[in-house]
Amino acid sequence: MKRENNRTKEELRPVKITRNYIIHPDGSVLIEVGNTKVICTAVVEDKVPPFLKGTGKGWISAEYSMIPGSTKTRKTRDINKLKIDGRTQEIQRLIGRSLRSVVDLESIGERTVWIDCDVIQADGGTRTASITGSFVAMAEAIYKLYKNNEIENMPVKSFVSAVSVGMISGEAIIDLNYEEDSSADVDMNIVMTDKGEFIEVQGTGEEATFTHNDLMSLISLATKGCRELNGLQRTVLGEEISGEIGK
Amino acid sequence: MKRENNRTKEELRPVKITRNYIIHPDGSVLIEVGNTKVICTAVVEDKVPPFLKGTGKGWISAEYSMIPGSTKTRKTRDINKLKIDGRTQEIQRLIGRSLRSVVDLESIGERTVWIDCDVIQADGGTRTASITGSFVAMAEAIYKLYKNNEIENMPVKSFVSAVSVGMISGEAIIDLNYEEDSSADVDMNIVMTDKGEFIEVQGTGEEATFTHNDLMSLISLATKGCRELNGLQRTVLGEEISGEIGK
Amino acid sequence: MKRENNRTKEELRPVKITRNYIIHPDGSVLIEVGNTKVICTAVVEDKVPPFLKGTGKGWISAEYSMIPGSTKTRKTRDINKLKIDGRTQEIQRLIGRSLRSVVDLESIGERTVWIDCDVIQADGGTRTASITGSFVAMAEAIYKLYKNNEIENMPVKSFVSAVSVGMISGEAIIDLNYEEDSSADVDMNIVMTDKGEFIEVQGTGEEATFTHNDLMSLISLATKGCRELNGLQRTVLGEEISGEIGK
Amino acid sequence: MKRENNRTKEELRPVKITRNYIIHPDGSVLIEVGNTKVICTAVVEDKVPPFLKGTGKGWISAEYSMIPGSTKTRKTRDINKLKIDGRTQEIQRLIGRSLRSVVDLESIGERTVWIDCDVIQADGGTRTASITGSFVAMAEAIYKLYKNNEIENMPVKSFVSAVSVGMISGEAIIDLNYEEDSSADVDMNIVMTDKGEFIEVQGTGEEATFTHNDLMSLISLATKGCRELNGLQRTVLGEEISGEIGK
Amino acid sequence: MKRENNRTKEELRPVKITRNYIIHPDGSVLIEVGNTKVICTAVVEDKVPPFLKGTGKGWISAEYSMIPGSTKTRKTRDINKLKIDGRTQEIQRLIGRSLRSVVDLESIGERTVWIDCDVIQADGGTRTASITGSFVAMAEAIYKLYKNNEIENMPVKSFVSAVSVGMISGEAIIDLNYEEDSSADVDMNIVMTDKGEFIEVQGTGEEATFTHNDLMSLISLATKGCRELNGLQRTVLGEEISGEIGK
């Protein structure tokens, strides 16, 4: 199997994270993973969902969407079908859960951090890019709260990154682009902390099944990729912010 | 940790599958897993979704819902919010994918098998009970097509069962009831074939993370549980139908 | 005209009401009328709709739904059409009105009794079975309030039951099953108290009309059927609860 | 009990039906019953709902709405709640059924007669005024088909009118205005043909019940009122059209 | 170009405004402009939208709708498409803005004036008729507040009227009926005060463009028409109310 640009099976596509991509949000990045491009923003609001009112605890809520021109065939907007499609719901729930698992929600007080991931160009791996990118936007937004003394300590406990892995013709490969994704038998998304712990492991046989050995290979491949992405996040956030994460 | 009814960590709750529970559908069961009760039905329609028209290929589509009285606090119906909640969408997509992965969709022709899982009493594990139960309803419905010579061979290639596993206070346990589920740090749902292969592996840290060792323990526990459930499905379906599966 | 199982024109199908069918609600029954099966639940909530806030008065609100597998042809879920169909709305309004007419809403205080009727198998008469069954679930739920001293007296003033009657080829018959209902010229649903008073009389010519004499025959037939159902409700609820109704 | 304008218990409010009230529809009237005013229109479309395609049979479909300024308290438009309220659905189903029961749907061929009842001022009895008025609009629209030789015979078999009756403080009265309706214990709507046959009988105890004697009084009162309204319809439609109805 | 009824290019159709057309609202008119007929009502509510709560400022909110029988081809109700169409939204925003521009919103206090424009017959110019008519309904409703000493001074600063103008075959004409509107190359709606000032100027090339000279001719034509309509409004409102406007 030959991959685009002579990528090896274990090689991520070039990843670039641009901070402060948008002026209004508290944190914002453009993350580019090969041809996949996602704008991730974080906005802090002094309000929590009803189930948290009066608890002193905060929340992180994520939304995900693709602009119509981002995909090969123009994507109809949700509002024109009056429904959020199931895939979108799955993804936004995944992003929210992933970020919440590394933030001490008590420490941010009764605030909501709104995460928005808007895909402007899609070529596979949009959900994992969204997680990796929005972690950076979120870290920046929360760091500002801390820096402005609105919260007492930096409540982000770990870095979070995500990567996709999959099986094509019996081989495990990392960071599938759209074409590879379409022909994969098994598709797995893994979300990890920089401490090597799992937050999410989601593997799916696409009209297929997979063995215990397949699972082991995929997990090992993903672990390596996530570590690399954590390194990039650390660099992009700089010592000032990174130094406070998990302290 | 002490479990209800002195269950061990590796022990499933009592499981009962009643076939032909409802008269109208082509296949229908009531599956009871402890206090969790789900009606699973399978109805064959001579029509496919637009994207399959003219391909000769069939489809399996699943829907999941809970009646308002099934949960501790009355569950508001989706229609009154004009939205299917994200959890429901995730579950119905999971059920559909799981069943499609063991059926040769070409062999069923341009037909849709509609799977409906209606939870009438919930006490944890409704999604996995839905998969285990609806496999039986589906097998029966498809077997009737085969028996009536509407299709040439029995296109069900494997048995499919599912079980939840989780970590509580560092210990891996199987088949969590609602109370256990609420206090679990890690929650994992596993869907497997009777050949010991995976169809889905979905593990989630609930505002927590998990290690590679945790993952291994959970998978091993789940594998055992699924095998047991496959055995029960085989018994319930009887030799006539079971004998044709995977032939 | 010959009826299934040699039923006479004036004969109800076998009726069975199982109490405590579901564990979570305050009251719940499975009512079976021939092949028609409905789960009826009652849940008390310490809240009233906006128009009753501050009045000290309570409310009884009913919802009705059919699971997709309950009907001959699979019934599409309301949420997938984003609309509650008109028939469903009519039925749930009828159930609510019927139950409210025998409860002293002042006495239950600012509480809502939520009634849910979920049809799991339909063979005609689902709306009348829903009323007859949900009366039992409601009586039980309200009796618990009374028993727990949350309300001062038992505010249920009468038993309520309902039955369908209809004209086929000029003859009045009671408790029509689906096939009979489909060929009836006149269709009437009657809701009555155990004191022989009417709560609702709804007669409809289905692309047909009916005479004063027809109306008289239908009403007389229904009166007899409702009395029988009231007797069954009394038995099912037992002396402890029945003795408090209408005291 | 004293009624507005010294009406007796058996006296209808002044009724006025203005034909050709709107220029575009095939039939249109303004019906005024006291202060209640409804625009009723009938539009013929050469198309039927899916379930009638290819059957050669036609359909009559009715919709009902109130303009926001028609009621005492401004009525929010359905579209702003994204829901048709249950009362509206009940009414439009009732209007459609009532009209269909006197039209030979085979004779009108694969056409839909769309009936629209738009209440511009409400003071009780809007649903019965809608039926009485829309019968005239429908008769005119269908008569035009017949006159233009698009259909072979006039398929309207009877006149249809409707009236409300109710019990206040134990007395039966006819044609309740809004204030009377609000204080009635029993509320009944009756739809009849000019042959004295019933199409619909809908009686409801409003948090109350009613006896067999009450029912008899109400029906007898309504019968008289409907006969009067049929007479008015006959006059308004004129000999040319009326002479063809039920021929 | 010959116009219906020998109208000149600069001549409005006959305009008639009937006050107190509906009994319940605080102000209501029927405005007839040729065959175009719109019921305009104004209802005052002691509440403001969330963004104004606590500001002491009031609001004017407008809604517009067409009954199904008002147009040549029956107009499907918005609720049946679950969407307000874009044209309707544009129109109701325009009506609201136009009226708000001549009312001192501080002076009416925290109240909302609800304007409803329900078109019962359409023949071009419904949006401009709605503005001209609803100004009268609004003026009456606000005048009542003033007269009842609920507000201190009459906060309506100017009269507001609106008219459509357009270009057909290079000629500017005023007050286009439906047929003219359908063949116009340029369509313009102008909203003006009685002081000759503009509130809105909306000109649109319909798959066409227009020159600076065209624009000048259209504006000059519209100015004359609006002045005429302001005169009519003044007469209809009478000296008592008109005398307070702009005082």
Added chain:
Amino acid sequence: MKRENNRTKEELRPVKITRNYIIHPDGSVLIEVGNTKVICTAVVEDKVPPFLKGTGKGWISAEYSMIPGSTKTRKTRDINKLKIDGRTQEIQRLIGRSLRSVVDLESIGERTVWIDCDVIQADGGTRTASITGSFVAMAEAIYKLYKNNEIENMPVKSFVSAVSVGMISGEAIIDLNYEEDSSADVDMNIVMTDKGEFIEVQGTGEEATFTHNDLMSLISLATKGCRELNGLQRTVLGEEISGEIGK
């Protein structure tokens, strides 16, 4: 009045149009007008809306949206309110009309050109930037059809650009940013061709009115701005494409 960056009243903000900003659509640009940034894409589909089927004529359909992070206060997504807000509808209708007015829809055959304008950063003038930018994306997409011999001649007849103008404290200024827009008394959007003709003129007094002189100043200012933008479009599209426009 002092403007940001010492802009004069007649001076546009810096405008930059980047072609081929997104890989999948047939045409795509990023347009930046000061801090306002909009992605405009054009996708050609071989299908037309129902009302054009069989006419041989094509269509241009535009949609507009803002990502949540694009505005000062996070903008809730339409889908979460189940409604497209009125402002969005107005804008997308304006964009569509503007582009259709310069394209010979017969020449493009039964195709739809889908225009999508997704605002990624908003600072005033997003609707005019959307028109100016999407003209370039559309021209490119249609040119490709022409170049590939799918259509016979280049059907784009003129360049189209748009600009906002407004009155602040009695002075006319061009290209208002968000802050200026918020304090403007009059707000006008003008769409013009490169031949100096108008496509749309939309002027609005924001709780204010404007005179004939104001109108003249605004139009003259806008005319100059549009001419400048047309020049930029011509440069960006290059001689190859620009040379075919209006030929």
